[in-house]
Amino acid sequence: MAEIFANIETWLVAMGAWAYFVAPLVMAVVSILPIPAEAPAMVNGMLFGALVGSAITWIGAMAGAWISYEIARTWGRSLALRMVRQESMQRLDDVAAHAGWWGLLALRFVPVVAFTALNWGAGLCDVPRWRFLWTTALGILPGVVLFTTSGVGLGAIWRRSPPVAAATVAGVVLLAYFWQRRRRAARAAAN
Numbered sequence: 001m002a003e004i005f006a007n008i009e010t011w012l013v014a015m016g017a018w019a020y021f022v023a024p025l026v027m028a029v030v031s032i033l034p035i036p037a038e039a040p041a042m043v044n045g046m047l048f049g050a051l052v053g054s055a056i057t058w059i060g061a062m063a064g065a066w067i068s069y070e071i072a073r074t075w076g077r078s079l080a081l082r083m084v085r086q087e088s089m090q091r092l093d094d095v096a097a098h099a100g101w102w103g104l105l106a107l108r109f110v111p112v113v114a115f116t117a118l119n120w121g122a123g124l125c126d127v128p129r130w131r132f133l134w135t136t137a138l139g140i141l142p143g144v145v146l147f148t149t150s151g152v153g154l155g156a157i158w159r160r161s162p163p164v165a166a167a168t169v170a171g172v173v174l175l176a177y178f179w180q181r182r183r184r185a186a187r188a189a190a191n
Contacts, residue, residue: 019047020056027060032068034116036176037061038147045151054148058137061144065119065136072123080124096125101135108139115140 015022023044030037040060044053081089096103104127107113122132 013047023048023056024060024063027057028064028067031061031064031116031119034114036173036180037115038172038176041144041147042151042172045148045153050145050149050152053151054145057148058141058144061115061140062133062137065115065140066133068116068119069123069127069129069132072120073126073129074123076120076124077126093125096122096127101131104131105135105139108135109142 013019023040027037027040027044030040041053041057044057047053048056077089099107104118104122107118119136
């Protein structure tokens with residue numbers, strides 16, 4: 001694990017100014033796919049510091065969220081209507097409309113609601129674009145700052161003791177993995 005972080009850091013540092021383009025691009029791709037974005041956010045903190053790292057993480061996450069939303073809005077609804085009845089989609093639209101901006105913003109602060117699923121779902125449910133964008137921009141800010149600044153601290157540990165830093169990252173990744181597994185099992189049991 002220590003070698004992986006050393007290689008990522010070396011690779012991004014060797015990129016020079018291009019790292020400021022690649023890091024948000026990586027964050028955007030991770031935000032589109034249903035994989036945890038905590039690790040790239042922490043790497044951004046390690047490499048760029050709290051302020052710039054948070055900005056890079058936020059920009060990349062916003063770009064990925066917007067791309068997911070637009071894909072779901074453009075092609076997702078017709079695909080979903082092939083799989084579920086129109087009435088079911090209408091009920092989903094009604095729930096989203098009833099929740100309004102407050103409900104969408106509140107869901108951004110609930111850790112058990114997957115970031116990626118909310119992005120795709122908002123596009124699928126015809127949530128207005130501006131509402132989606134501003135609630136996402138505001139709602140992801142606490143997590144962006146938390147995980148990116150965690151990376152700053154991890155970077156300090158990394159420079160002093162790479163094995164401790166690697167163990168910390170491995171622990172965070174394992175906790176995220178088991179937390180997600182538990183959440184999926186709870187959802188499966190509820191259905």
